[in-house]
Amino acid sequence: MAQLSDPHIVTVYDIASHEGTYYLSMEYLSGGTLQQRIRKGLPLPEALSIAQAIAGALHYAHRRGIIHRDIKPQNILFRENGQAVLTDFGIAKTLGTNTIMTRTGLSLGTPRYMSPEQIRGQNVDARADLYSFGVLFYEMLTGNVPYNAEDSFALAMMHVTATIPTLPPPLSRFQPLLNKLLDKDPEQRFQSGEEIIDAITASDAGAFKRSTGNRPVSPSRGLGWKIGVPATILVSAALAGGYWFLYLPTPPITEPPVVATLEPPVSPPPVSQPPAVDTEAQARQAEAQEQQQQA
Structure with missing residues (x-):
């Protein structure tokens, strides 16, 4: 990150370590976050200006x-003079490298802004950032994210399969631009931030057109998963950092082991014994009968 020097990227002064702990020194940005401005409501000219600045930084x-x-929005801050600045390259990736997380199919990002390829755990390139920018652009225009759901898994599936939402009529001139930003297929998106800057200017003038329109995506095309992959997918959110992890596929579920109970074993019912026979009494009785017969 220290190699980046752009007016709309946070300035890093130094990266060092102390007793095994790494830290960095960067400029202080006192103008708040884009999230705060979206909540208050962004005038359209300001939203377009910020969007072009961030597209240029990307x-x-x-x-x-x-x-x-x-x-x-939380990663876009403002200087005191109102200049938008892209910050927090904490999970940034260098093109051409393949981290352990990528190799094992682990997705990193924030669910509301993740591209379909990030959700699928695929290796990503710059176009994943441009998809996330499209989510951000929609939010700046409308005050809401394009896809929302009660849980992370449902939200992820919306990014992969759901139709791109329609902008309100006063913003309809930006619909072709939005369709291209949020296309599920990276090949059909803008290929650079520079293209986006020009398209924003053209869209504001009503001059940007896209022939493909607002296309729904079939589940088979959007998911990109082969039949036979286990349907159970483990999704967990690290709520403290807001990062999201998706593992594909999940190992088969095994039966739980049998656990012995602590109750004492049940004893079998006692077997009834025949009454004891008095053999001596029987002998005396037989002797008395014999004497009676002789008499």
Whole structure:
């Protein structure tokens, strides 16, 4: 990150370590976050200006081989003069590298802004950032994210399969731009931040058109998973950091082991014994009968 020097990327002064703990020194940004401004409501000209600034910052980073992988309003701060600044490259990835997390199919990011390829655990490139930018752009225009659900798994599936939402009529001139930003197929998206800057200007003038329109995506195309993959998918959210992890596929579920109980064993019912026979009494009785017969 220290190699990045752009007006719309946070300035890092130094990276060092102390007793095994690494730290970095960066500029202080006192102007708040984009999330705060979205909550208050962004005037359209301001939203477009911020969007173009961040698209430019992404173009700069991507040309230097850096993918951010966590584009969201909380990671866009402002200087005191109102200049938008992209921050928090904490899970950034260098193009051409393949981390352990990527190799094992582990997805990193924030669910509301993750691209379909991130959700599938695929290796990502700069176009994943541009998809996340599209989610951000929709949120700046409308005040809401394009996809929302009660749990992370349902939200992930919406990014993979759901139709791109329609903008309100006053913003309809930006619909072709949004469709291209949020396309499920990276090949059909914008290929650079520079293209997005030009498209925003053209869209505001009503001059940006896209022939493909608002396309629904079939589950088979969107999911990209082969038949036979176990249907159970483990999704867990690290709520403290807001990062999300998706493992594909899940190992088969095994039966739980049999656990011995602590209750004492049940004794079998006692077997009834025949009454004891007095053999001596029987002998005396037989002797008396014999004497009677002789008499």
